[in-house]
Amino acid sequence: MQNTRLSTLVDGLLGQFSRWLRNPWRRLSLMLISVLSGNFLATVLSTVAGQRAELDVVVSIFLVALTEVVSWAYYRGDASRAARRQRLIAQRENDAIAARPLILEFFNGVKLGAIYGFLVEAFKLGS
Numbered sequence: 001m002q003n004t005r006l007s008t009l010v011d012g013l014l015g016q017f018s019r020w021l022r023n024p025w026r027r028l029s030l031m032l033i034s035v036l037s038g039n040f041l042a043t044v045l046s047t048v049a050g051q052r053a054e055l056d057v058v059v060s061i062f063l064v065a066l067t068e069v070v071s072w073a074y075y076r077g078d079a080s081r082a083a084r085r086q087r088l089i090a091q092r093e094n095d096a097i098a099a100r101p102l103i104l105e106f107f108n109g110v111k112l113g114a115i116y117g118f119l120v121e122a123f124k125l126g127s
Contacts, residue, residue, distance in 0.1 A: 021102060034106045038113020039120075046121045063118075067111050074100065074108045 021027055049059045 027102070027105075030102070031105060031109045034109030035113035035116075038110035038115075039117040040113075041110065042114040042117025042121065045114075046118060063114070067115065070107050070111045074104050 021030070045059065045063070049056055
């Protein structure tokens with residue numbers, strides 16, 4: 001790809017944004033926003049699916065499949081990650097170990113917030 005002004009501007013902005021997200025407090029705030037967004041999403045989905053009683057089964061199957069896919073993507077590399085972590089510690093003792101990719105952490109936070117939101121909605125309907 002050629003180095004046009006637009007491509008260098010986009011590369012610079014993406015690099016600056018990724019450096020901005022390396023701060024642990026900003027990463028934690030993004031995770032908190034993802035959990036709260038998942039909670040809001042659960043409230044909205046349960047309200048919409050409750051109004052159209054025809055789609056309850058289809059929506060629930062879709063949501064279970066979606067949570068399983070996110071869980072699989074987030075937790076699939078734990079065994080190899082431990083071996084990689086030991087290798088990295090042996091090689092570089094002073095460098096920080098890279099966490100999971102931010103997009104996976106974000107989707108996992110949305111998933112956790114949605115599960116919590118559905119649980120709260122179930123308690124509201126049961127009382």
